Amino acid sequence: MSTDTAFYPVGTPGQPWGAAERAQWLARQKVQRSHAEEVVAKVDALRDRFDVSQYGELDYPGARYPLLAVRSPDWDDALPVMLVTGGIHGYETSGVQGALQFLDQRAADYADKCNLLVVPCVSPWGYERIQRWNALALDPNRSFVPNSPAPESAALMALVAPLKGRVLMHIDLHETTDTDESEFRPALAARDGKPFEPGEIPDGFYLVDDSENRQPAFQQAVIAEVEKVTHIAPADAHGQIIGSPVVAHGVIEYPLKALGLCASVSGARYTTTTEVYPDSPKATPQQCNDAQVAAVVGALDYALAHR
Template identity: 60%
Template sequence: MSVSPVATPAFTAIGTPGRPWGDAERAQWRSRLERRRVYAETVLPRVERLRATWDVLRYGEVAYDGETFPLFALRSRETDPALPIALVTGGVHGYETSGVHGALEFAEHHAGEHAGRIQRIVVPCVSPWAFERVQRWNRDAVDPNRSFRPGSPSAEAAALIDWLGPVRHRVRVHIDLHETTDSDETEFRPALAARDGVEFVPGAIPDGFYLVGDTARPQPGFQQAILEAVAQVAHIAPSDADGTLIGTPATAPGLIEYPVHELGLCVGFSDAPFVTTTEVYPDSPRTTPAECDAAQVAAVRAAIGFALAAR
């Protein structure tokens, strides 16, 4: 079953219909946002506590309006430079809470899994400014998950690309943890249409977990292994009557594919053979926050396990 909430006018009222936003409209958008949680209180203490089992690396920072947000990654302690890398990213969209929590829970409870076979790098909160404001975009109304490309307009994406550049050839598997929420339909997609000066066309939100693979690297066995693991802890989203999820034809139950390089998605920054983006639906009456976090952890573990077995 899919839910199609009615869009609210909170951000569609900004600017002139049919005309993309400029600096004034972006400033007006920012003025309507409130800090709803604190990165330094909810994310960074959990990162610090992991120093006993992970290398904690500050790979960069972003600074907005006089405020600096340090960016951290967790790296397992393998020293063999020939080992492949499993990359886990969360919080690319700051409002997608289980992506951040799921990445941290994986690091907290599965630090030793696959030790000596693959190096794990976990980046739990790519976009802290947006995490605090429960937003999809960064401070400049740029979507980081459309900005993983050379010359990125997103400081968050650029920092991660620069840091991982020297080892991107070693990335064997990359799983990026996301959510699809009712607010996608009531807030973020209407805001996107207003920002870009186009008409908003209502859509539907899938009820359940699904994956977004890469059209250039489909790996159906890899995607299916993740879906089977997640199905043990959370329900998989059924397709709509027309065989789509979020308006895109499903290539298998619970799976759609995008051209990730072309779109500038986070999983498109490397040439890893195994890549996927998770999508959890936390607004479902059939789930809980803990179940959403567990689904993310199950997906990460299955992704890494499959990538290693496929060598």
């Protein structure tokens, strides 16, 4: 598909969307799975082992969702805080299910070592619709900015704000999928009235470090743990992954705060964004979840050893 012939079924090429186009896009979004069954029920099952709280509620026309956070049951202000977030992009399934699996299977290993704050699904509207954006056609992971226009992002920022300066590590769980290229990047180009520039989807797991706060040893510790579970994405012919230079094995960098990315929200010393590739013929859905769990474990172990 060339940029000249790229087509998206909403809007006029070269013209940014207005209210009518956003409404047309919204009408195309259909519920495809249940947040209540696949997320809320699993969180509820953890209530006997963790402190579960509702930190907000999404209230879109015809759709309301609780925003749920899970904390260590014996919170100790003398211990460092570790933040795990998933489902910033609702369609990135293993980010959500991996966070839930970590809570169920591995979180107890860190009792008395740190305070865990886990938000498994930041964007439940997007989770149900397998959608990157929220109902306002905004990307929550470009909206971690003052006075955020995205309610998902604003609610998470408010949750984390009292912990600023106390969060040692924040890992944000994501996926890069084939639909990034077939649906979500064309939609972004159409929404913003820009030409669609075709890209390449990497086959494998990779991480995004903060170019303003590089932690290369931390990133490699996470990669080493994930590599036990699934394969790491190689650089493309240009030495890049999704258009960014590969700075180390399986690692690229973004300026997190400047881009309004979730991993900038806490000001943690150690931050990383995972990117699992669920469409690989070499990875099963369970491997994708396991890779997210491995990433969280690798991140926690390194941060605790290098406080």
